[in-house]
Amino acid sequence: MDARLYDDVLAFTECIKDTPEYREYHEKKRLISAHPELLEKAEELKKRNLELTASFEPGKDVLEELKSFADKYEDVFMEPVINEYLLAESAFCKMMREILTMTMERIDF
Numbered sequence: 001m002d003a004r005l006y007d008d009v010l011a012f013t014e015c016i017k018d019t020p021e022y023r024e025y026h027e028k029k030r031l032i033s034a035h036p037e038l039l040e041k042a043e044e045l046k047k048r049n050l051e052l053t054a055s056f057e058p059g060k061d062v063l064e065e066l067k068s069f070a071d072k073y074e075d076v077f078m079e080p081v082i083n084e085y086l087l088a089e090s091a092f093c094k095m096m097r098e099i100l101t102m103t104m105e106r107i108d109f
């Protein structure tokens with residue numbers, strides 16, 4: 001890799017780490033990591049949510065599945081440490097998607 005590009009990437013990653021989204025995510029990750037049982041619940045919820053999303057089929061009535069999912073994980077959603085962690089992670093991921101989209105739009109790939 002070109003030395004200038006390497007240096008720019010390092011500087012860029014420092015810019016990302018200086019965003020409110022990253023700082024909030026990093027803090028919430030630190031807090032939930034102090035409670036391994038809550039982190040495990042959050043990871044299980046994310047895994048199940050991903051499976052549910054991946055199984056989506058256009059035209060399929062998913063209302064019952066969504067209700068079942070919400071009922072099953074209601075206690076997890078209501079746990080403040082988990083909820084705050086998931087919200088912070090979501091905001092950080094959204095920011096990263098926007099960055100990657102902007103990057104790819106500007107590169108003739």
